[in-house]
Amino acid sequence: MTHAADIISSPRLLLGPGPSMVHPRVLRAMATPPVGHMDPQFFAIMDETQALLRQLFQTTNRLTFTLPGTGSAGMEAALLNFLEAGDSALICVAGFFAERMVEIAGRATTDVRRVDAPWGQPIRPEQVEEALRARPAKIVAIVHGETSTGVRQPLADIADIAHRYGALLLVDTVASLGGVDLPVDQTGIDICYTGSQKCLSVPPGLAPITVGPRAEEVLRARKTKVQTWYLDLTLIQKYWGTDRAYHHTGPINMQYAMLEALRMVADEGLLARFERHAAAAQMLWDGLEALGLKLFVPVENRLATLTTVLVPEGADDVAIRRQLLLDYNIEIAAGLGQYKGKLWRVGLMGYSARPENVATLLGVLARLLPR
Numbered sequence: 001m002t003h004a005a006d007i008i009s010s011p012r013l014l015l016g017p018g019p020s021m022v023h024p025r026v027l028r029a030m031a032t033p034p035v036g037h038m039d040p041q042f043f044a045i046m047d048e049t050q051a052l053l054r055q056l057f058q059t060t061n062r063l064t065f066t067l068p069g070t071g072s073a074g075m076e077a078a079l080l081n082f083l084e085a086g087d088s089a090l091i092c093v094a095g096f097f098a099e100r101m102v103e104i105a106g107r108a109t110t111d112v113r114r115v116d117a118p119w120g121q122p123i124r125p126e127q128v129e130e131a132l133r134a135r136p137a138k139i140v141a142i143v144h145g146e147t148s149t150g151v152r153q154p155l156a157d158i159a160d161i162a163h164r165y166g167a168l169l170l171v172d173t174v175a176s177l178g179g180v181d182l183p184v185d186q187t188g189i190d191i192c193y194t195g196s197q198k199c200l201s202v203p204p205g206l207a208p209i210t211v212g213p214r215a216e217e218v219l220r221a222r223k224t225k226v227q228t229w230y231l232d233l234t235l236i237q238k239y240w241g242t243d244r245a246y247h248h249t250g251p252i253n254m255q256y257a258m259l260e261a262l263r264m265v266a267d268e269g270l271l272a273r274f275e276r277h278a279a280a281a282q283m284l285w286d287g288l289e290a291l292g293l294k295l296f297v298p299v300e301n302r303l304a305t306l307t308t309v310l311v312p313e314g315a316d317d318v319a320i321r322r323q324l325l326l327d328y329n330i331e332i333a334a335g336l337g338q339y340k341g342k343l344w345r346v347g348l349m350g351y352s353a354r355p356e357n358v359a360t361l362l363g364v365l366a367r368l369l370p371r
């Protein structure tokens with residue numbers, strides 16, 4: 001017979017781009033017996049979750065809740081709910097996850113345009129302005145923390161430009177929300193989603209999303225039905241809102257985990273949380289440079305929650321990552337796409353973003369790297 005403890009024989013230090021480590025408080029919350037998804041006790045959990053999500057997103061948006069599914073479900077909902085056939089979407093592409101946005105948007109409309117920046121650099125506001133001046137778009141979509149490159153994308157100017165040209169601004173914060181400051185309302189973001197398993201340190205399976213009043217209006221004015229029934233925000237709002245109309249069975253124990261994690265975010269305080277992530281990242285950056293490694297992104301555009309570092313000359317990418325994982329139980333990630341074999345990606349997200357974890361990784365790397 002297999003016991004639960006045998007499912008995983010070696011717990012890992014999760015320092016990749018997600019999932020991040022889960023705090024024991026959150027794991028304990030998940031072990032709470034499920035109630036029904038129409039139980040008043042569960043409705044109270046949903047209400048508290050919504051209030052705490054608004055604090056996390058720094059928004060007053062009515063339409064704020066979690067979607068069932070990982071970050072990509074958030075991406076799919078964000079794009080498909082606001083795009084109808086023939087609508088124009090402008091996607092800002094500077095990495096792997098923005099490419100996924102292009103792929104999903106293209107399933108809703110044939111009019112998908114893109115502006116590109118080289119991997120490792122942010123999109124420049126002038127690029128967005130030039131594209132919109134040539135022809136307006138209904139949506140401008142962009143990734144805030146690009147996990148494939150480790151770039152933090154500045155958004156204030158791009159938000160102004162998008163609005164000046166009548167577009168909604170859609171932002172992916174899967175790898176950044178809860179780790180890096182991004183006030184949704186103050187920045188002018190119309191549609192924003194994230195994922196449970198990165199900076200919130202909940203296991204994978206939920207995608208928080210928030211939709212502002214301008215975007216809600218666009219949703220109401222749709223002429224055709226949203227192409228996805230499961231992620232149709234109007235239908236899901238009827239369950240999260242006062243109607244409490246059954247749509248799908250809520251992932252009850254995942255919601256327990258989300259609520260407990262959001263309470264922990266509130267207890268810590270957003271500012272303290274951002275400072276903790278920044279301090280862990282700074283410690284990592286200093287330590288990697290002290291080992292003679294080169295960071296991929298210039299400091300002004302660096303994402304605290306995910307660091308990209310060049311695999312040094314003479315080091316075997318695959319062998320070192322295998323040793324980290326199998327001999328030391330530490331997970332970091334490889335480069336993606338054109339940077340496969342050239343970069344390592346180190347995540348310091350949520351409960352993983354602690355100095356003892358950084359010290360452990362640096363100590364082991366010092367042993368494994370060629371002298």
Ligand SMILES: *Cc1c(COP(=O)(O)O)cnc(C)c1O
Pocket residue numbers: 017018070071072073075097143145146147172173174175195204
């Ligand atoms: C991880 C990630 C996603 C996709 O999330 P999944 O949970 O893997 O579906 C999307 N965007 C960014 C920026 C990510 O880091």
